[in-house]
Amino acid sequence: MILYDYILSPSCYKARLMAALTGIKLTLRAVDFHPGAEHRSPELLALNPAGSIPILVDGDLVLTESCAILVYIAGKAAPAWLGSSEPTIAASVQQWLSFSARLTASLGGARLHEMLHRSGDIDALRSSGIIALRELEETLFEQRLKGEAFVVGNSPTIADIACFPYVALAPDGGVSLDAYPSIRLWMRAIRSLDGFIEMPGIHRLHELKPDPHEMPAVTETTEA
Structure with a gap:
């Protein structure tokens, strides 16, 4: 599989x-997204007329939407990541895949504005991102009450991977995650998964603050 990629x-x-996470080998083809705008080159527009990345090529198959790529990789290597075929679970996974597009538009838009100076109403982007984060926080809080660590059940699915990056990078767009303890615990759970890899700005368990609501250890002493 070839992934047209921007780090x-x-x-x-x-x-x-x-x-x-699924043990799939990718051949990475680096794309000069910024400042070179290579994603708009004739070669890549021939693969994806929308002029966006990522692009995954596997033989004759070309996929240009990140959620479709997640489905394909999981389906080939680790179908458990797709969730259950039970209608409630399957529909919940699909709903969170759709929700991830809101994170891309809002938190991702704010990040592009701040890092690459893309045009946009930064206040509106941040406001929309905060609304989405509050929805995610509420869901994850309810999941924690049920003893479940991820957005759909107690095992990670493609829904978690679809939502994770733009949430983790929200501070790049000026949106703090300090107010969302359930989200921060969820991010820690993802970063602790076997096979987790980093990207610039998302490190393995890089937050040095204690887990939200974690109580400090008590040292017992014995009087002489």
């Missing part, structure tokens, strides 16, 4: 992370 793209990172 700083959260959407490309989704594909790299999914491949790493």
